[in-house]
Amino acid sequence: MPRPRPTIHDVAREAGASIATVSRALNGGVVSAAALARIEAAVARLGYRRNDVARGLVTGRSGLLGVVVPDVAGPLYALMARGIEDVTEPLGMQFFMLTDNRSAEFEAAAIAMLLERRVDGLILIGSLLEAAALEKLLAGGPEVVLVEREGDATGFATIGIDNEGGAHAATEHLVACGHRRIAHVTGIRRAGERRLAGYLAAMASAGLEAGPLVAADFSEGSGATAAAAVLDHPDVTAVFCSNDRIALGLCSVLFEWGVSVGRDLSVVGFDDLPFSAYLTPPLTTVRQDARAIGRLAARQVVGALAGTAGAPTTVIPTELVVRASVAPGPASVHEREVHGPQARQSLTHVSRRNA
Numbered sequence: 001m002p003r004p005r006p007t008i009h010d011v012a013r014e015a016g017a018s019i020a021t022v023s024r025a026l027n028g029g030v031v032s033a034a035a036l037a038r039i040e041a042a043v044a045r046l047g048y049r050r051n052d053v054a055r056g057l058v059t060g061r062s063g064l065l066g067v068v069v070p071d072v073a074g075p076l077y078a079l080m081a082r083g084i085e086d087v088t089e090p091l092g093m094q095f096f097m098l099t100d101n102r103s104a105e106f107e108a109a110a111i112a113m114l115l116e117r118r119v120d121g122l123i124l125i126g127s128l129l130e131a132a133a134l135e136k137l138l139a140g141g142p143e144v145v146l147v148e149r150e151g152d153a154t155g156f157a158t159i160g161i162d163n164e165g166g167a168h169a170a171t172e173h174l175v176a177c178g179h180r181r182i183a184h185v186t187g188i189r190r191a192g193e194r195r196l197a198g199y200l201a202a203m204a205s206a207g208l209e210a211g212p213l214v215a216a217d218f219s220e221g222s223g224a225t226a227a228a229a230v231l232d233h234p235d236v237t238a239v240f241c242s243n244d245r246i247a248l249g250l251c252s253v254l255f256e257w258g259v260s261v262g263r264d265l266s267v268v269g270f271d272d273l274p275f276s277a278y279l280t281p282p283l284t285t286v287r288q289d290a291r292a293i294g295r296l297a298a299r300q301v302v303g304a305l306a307g308t309a310g311a312p313t314t315v316i317p318t319e320l321v322v323r324a325s326v327a328p329g330p331a332s333v334h335e336r337e338v339h340g341p342q343a344r345q346s347l348t349h350v351s352r353r354n355a
Helices: 008-015 019-026 033-046 053-059 075-088 104-116 131-138 163-176 189-205 220-231 244-256 274-278 290-305 333-338 340-353
Strands: 064-069 094-099 121-125 143-147 157-161 182-185 238-241 266-268 285-287 313-316 319-321
Touching (some): 163 189, 163 285, 182 189, 182 220
Parallel strands (some): 064 094, 157 313, 238 266
Antiparallel strands (some): 285 319
């Protein structure tokens, strides 16, 4: 005999909360952080899923969310999607995910398609459209949350990442380790711009000359291409990459050319993607909790649908994760005496070979 489907009463009993509190939590209402954690744990243990068919007939809602991401190749967006699913799945909701291929034109087309599907809400990650264009396109439409964006789109709820602060911390760490000539492999979009700003601010605060700057596009291939440009500057002892995918491409080429990451050249990334801890050596990087960001975005939309939307602008802090890809720089007396000459000779040889 099949097990009976768990009900909201079961969730309330399992979580030690009232049915009203569970209902508020599942509909995006305001509950304490402790109660929300207990309810989410109970939902997961019981495998609870709300049946919204009847509710949808009454409210006219579809039970669907639309999500637009820059691409499906990036692990960061997959983690955000998983976080969105953490919220929608227990509610019996679903979401459609489309890509904009890093094009404002494609993004507008993707949004139009989702609006035709009559989605209840939209989560736009890394939106390229100007605020005025978004307001015109979405006037009178569903609830909207913009992720990886803040400041310029005041008509929408936004969730931003402290890109500038994270990049500042990464660069400051390299300076503290004794590095004085620090390259930056830049990124694109607003995230890349803010990370560049954080790098430049940290270099200025340390009284150091910024650069060299090497352009990239957040992909592994652009990181691989950037390696030669970085090694064309033999005085560079460290490089801050605008994301982990760039760092992965860069490190793969350094390995191929016999340049030891950490000993010959220190490398820092950004995002703390799952593979970062398993590189050789493990990558020092800046962590943003992508899955938690996805959960927050989904809760924001669900809460807005319930009439209890959260703060219009939320900025998520980042955290520097120190691993073995950064070693003391030549400004360290020990490094000058032990590794400096060997490292400089290695990089000069590679740079000349690829000239």
